[in-house]
Amino acid sequence: xxxxxxxxxxxxxxxxxxxxxxxxxxxxxxxxxxxxxxxxxxxxxxxxxxxxxxxxxxxxxxxxxxxxxxxxxxxxxxxxxxxxxxxxxxxxxxxxxxxxxxxxxxxxxxxxxxxxxxxxxxxxxxxxxxxxxxxxxxxxxxxxxxxxxxxxxxxxxxxxxxxxxxxxxxxxxxxxxxxxxxxxxxxxxxxxxxxxxxxxxxxxxxxxxxxxxxxxxxxxxxxxxxxxxxxxxxxxxxxxxxx
Amino acid sequence: xxxxxxxxxxxxxxxxxxxxxxxxxxxxxxxxxxxxxxxxxxxxxxxxxxxxxxxxxxxxxxxxxxxxxxxxxxxxxxxxxxxxxxxxxxxxxxxxxxxxxxxxxxxxxxxxxxxxxxxxxxxxxxxxxxxxxxxxxxxxxxxxxxxxxxxxxxxxxxxxxxxxxxxxxxxxxxxxxxxxxxxxxxxxxxxxxxxxxxxxxxxxxxxxxxxxxxxxxxxxxxxxxxxxxxxxxxxxxxxxxxx
Numbered sequence: 001x002x003x004x005x006x007x008x009x010x011x012x013x014x015x016x017x018x019x020x021x022x023x024x025x026x027x028x029x030x031x032x033x034x035x036x037x038x039x040x041x042x043x044x045x046x047x048x049x050x051x052x053x054x055x056x057x058x059x060x061x062x063x064x065x066x067x068x069x070x071x072x073x074x075x076x077x078x079x080x081x082x083x084x085x086x087x088x089x090x091x092x093x094x095x096x097x098x099x100x101x102x103x104x105x106x107x108x109x110x111x112x113x114x115x116x117x118x119x120x121x122x123x124x125x126x127x128x129x130x131x132x133x134x135x136x137x138x139x140x141x142x143x144x145x146x147x148x149x150x151x152x153x154x155x156x157x158x159x160x161x162x163x164x165x166x167x168x169x170x171x172x173x174x175x176x177x178x179x180x181x182x183x184x185x186x187x188x189x190x191x192x193x194x195x196x197x198x199x200x201x202x203x204x205x206x207x208x209x210x211x212x213x214x215x216x217x218x219x220x221x222x223x224x225x226x227x228x229x230x231x232x233x234x235x236x237x238x239x240x241x242x243x
Numbered sequence: 244x245x246x247x248x249x250x251x252x253x254x255x256x257x258x259x260x261x262x263x264x265x266x267x268x269x270x271x272x273x274x275x276x277x278x279x280x281x282x283x284x285x286x287x288x289x290x291x292x293x294x295x296x297x298x299x300x301x302x303x304x305x306x307x308x309x310x311x312x313x314x315x316x317x318x319x320x321x322x323x324x325x326x327x328x329x330x331x332x333x334x335x336x337x338x339x340x341x342x343x344x345x346x347x348x349x350x351x352x353x354x355x356x357x358x359x360x361x362x363x364x365x366x367x368x369x370x371x372x373x374x375x376x377x378x379x380x381x382x383x384x385x386x387x388x389x390x391x392x393x394x395x396x397x398x399x400x401x402x403x404x405x406x407x408x409x410x411x412x413x414x415x416x417x418x419x420x421x422x423x424x425x426x427x428x429x430x431x432x433x434x435x436x437x438x439x440x441x442x443x444x445x446x447x448x449x450x451x452x453x454x455x456x457x458x459x460x461x462x463x464x465x466x467x468x469x470x471x472x473x474x475x476x477x478x479x480x481x482x483x484x485x486x
Binding site for chain 2: 027212216
């Protein structure tokens, strides 16, 4: 079964700017279903667009509702973000668990976020099957609305294939031991010529130290080639590196 | 060993408001070590305080530096947040891995965040041992500065209570970035003398490669001392290593 994307429900949001930022946070992690319950300054709100920084599609598709119950009517699983349980007997889970659960749910999910200052009403939390609490610094709990949204969206996105990692080249595999030995041999020879090993009776221990240093670096074949060029350049100043 | 809190390093941040929001995001998850590299509008910035929403202590303690190298000089592990690898051969990890790693590291960590629009310079990324990439929607990548900060801080905070030092023989702690810089500077100078950098227009790329090779090695202070002695010996044959 293919589930619809979870809905982000902002309940009585005050500032248009925060609605825009929430939209941006959603789209960063692939969410697009924004629902607004009784936004204080009406809708559309001219402050929302600039704050969305290009996430206009989320704002354009946003739906407005009068009550939380209306906003989540088509959803099968409702989560309420809050730091207070208010005596409700509802399981409390982390954003991480929420992100995982939503993908495993057997129907559409919605996550409720309260107004900037006042949060959700107890009656609104009671609509939810689970409470989501972001574990924050107990001495500084004031999590901004868009930041609460981004943490949930981020955790949700961890379980989505579309989460694309960094562009660019694959990492280079580590060089073989033979390549490493070649470089170490070259360096030992250069250091012998430079009369580095002194006193002689400590040479084996010194060589072991050098070997350890160069082995733990874990270089690729290309990096070992570069190091060999560097050693060559230092030993034969004026020589050109072979590329 | 008790590690200091990781440093959040904002590189050339433009808006004071974003610095304030980053400070708020940090304190939400218990981070307080904010470092600013060449903030565009100077420091202190009157727009930062209101945006910090009470995280004033982070702003008051913020330190200002001229370069990234200065800002991370006392750190042993540097992470650069970016979405592009720019041809650098540096491992790329997720915020989740970053949060886990920082607790397991054998020295202080710093995480670099680039300017709002332009991000980090390639030379700045090359200072880092690892790249951190937040996997975002490929069609909408513009992650806001404070939101990038909060995701890293959030992942870090997940391990705050479980962070337990490993038993056993303590390994040598990794050298600080300043020690590493000293060796890299010595090698660059020696290679200049040896006319290694040729052609000249490829010098910055070559230097980045060398920096990456030496950073990823993860050497201890003692090992870096040994490497400096080796470079000296190759450059001045017949000289004795100072023990």
